[in-house]
Amino acid sequence: MGLESGISRTRGTRKAGTRKAKKTKKGKRVIYCRDALAWLRGRSGLECIVTSLPEMAEGGWKRVEDYRAFFMEAAERCLSAVADTGYVVFLQTDRKRDGWIDKSYWLNAAGEAAGMRLLWHKVALRVEVGKTDLYRPGWSHMLCFSRAGRIGVPFADVVERGEMTYADAFGQTAVQAVLEWLWRQGVRKVVDPFVGSGTVVAMANALGMDAVGVDMDAAQCERARRLEIVVEK
Numbered sequence: 001m002g003l004e005s006g007i008s009r010t011r012g013t014r015k016a017g018t019r020k021a022k023k024t025k026k027g028k029r030v031i032y033c034r035d036a037l038a039w040l041r042g043r044s045g046l047e048c049i050v051t052s053l054p055e056m057a058e059g060g061w062k063r064v065e066d067y068r069a070f071f072m073e074a075a076e077r078c079l080s081a082v083a084d085t086g087y088v089v090f091l092q093t094d095r096k097r098d099g100w101i102d103k104s105y106w107l108n109a110a111g112e113a114a115g116m117r118l119l120w121h122k123v124a125l126r127v128e129v130g131k132t133d134l135y136r137p138g139w140s141h142m143l144c145f146s147r148a149g150r151i152g153v154p155f156a157d158v159v160e161r162g163e164m165t166y167a168d169a170f171g172q173t174a175v176q177a178v179l180e181w182l183w184r185q186g187v188r189k190v191v192d193p194f195v196g197s198g199t200v201v202a203m204a205n206a207l208g209m210d211a212v213g214v215d216m217d218a219a220q221c222e223r224a225r226r227l228e229i230v231v232e233k
């Protein structure tokens with residue numbers, strides 16, 4: 001995999017770029033249509049998790065307290081499922097709701113309780129600088145936790161979010177930057193327990209990593225099985 005790979009595109013949604021796509025050996029992909037909390041229960045020793053925990057609207061929670069309880073349990077299961085040298089990266093967007101729901105604050109509390117170190121906290125831009133969004137901030141968090149993993153070679157602190165497959169998906173450019181950093185740490189298999197439309201698993205495969213995805217929504221599982229991303233080098 002080239003460390004300086006260029007832009008990504010979802011197959012069939014955009015015209016081919018002018019640069020020629022360089023062949024990388026594609027990774028394998030397995031998608032399980034399951035409840036992620038059950039799938040994660042008792043699991044340990046994973047190399048790496050990269051995920052976006054569900055949005056409040058996706059689960060139909062009415063009260064922030066109930067959503068927070070689910071969010072914290074899901075975060076705790078992700079954090080305890082990786083090996084000591086493993087990494088957990090959360091890609092999350094806050095919500096403006098009677099104030100501000102700060103998911104980075106929640107995740108840092110979960111990380112501390114799990115004895116994990118915050119290796120980095122970066123920002124993916126969702127809107128242009130100077131613009132605003134009524135319901136969500138114009139940027140998303142990208143946080144990486146580990147017990148004994150290395151910080152390694154740093155990458156950009158602020159990145160463009162990039163193309164998204166649906167409103168609650170994470171942007172491909174940001175996911176690419178995270179996965180390229182993980183590749184440099186020696187990670188070759190990525191798990192996304194809330195895989196959604198498959199941005200993380202498709203990008204991992206495009207970069208030559210194996211990937212496992214879990215989602216309890218059958219339609220999302222189908223999308224995650226089919227999504228192909230081409231990384232132009």
Ligand SMILES: C[S@@+](CC[C@H](N)C(=O)[O-])C[C@H]1O[C@@H](n2cnc3c(N)ncnc32)[C@H](O)[C@@H]1O
Pocket residue numbers: 034035036037051052053054055058059165168169170171193194195196197198199200214215216217220
């Ligand atoms: C924020 S979306 C993930 C988006 C993904 N990163 C992407 O780019 O498409 C969260 C996903 O979690 C799924 N989900 C919600 N609760 C779940 C649970 N208990 N177990 C497994 N999946 C769940 C939803 O169906 C949704 O697809």
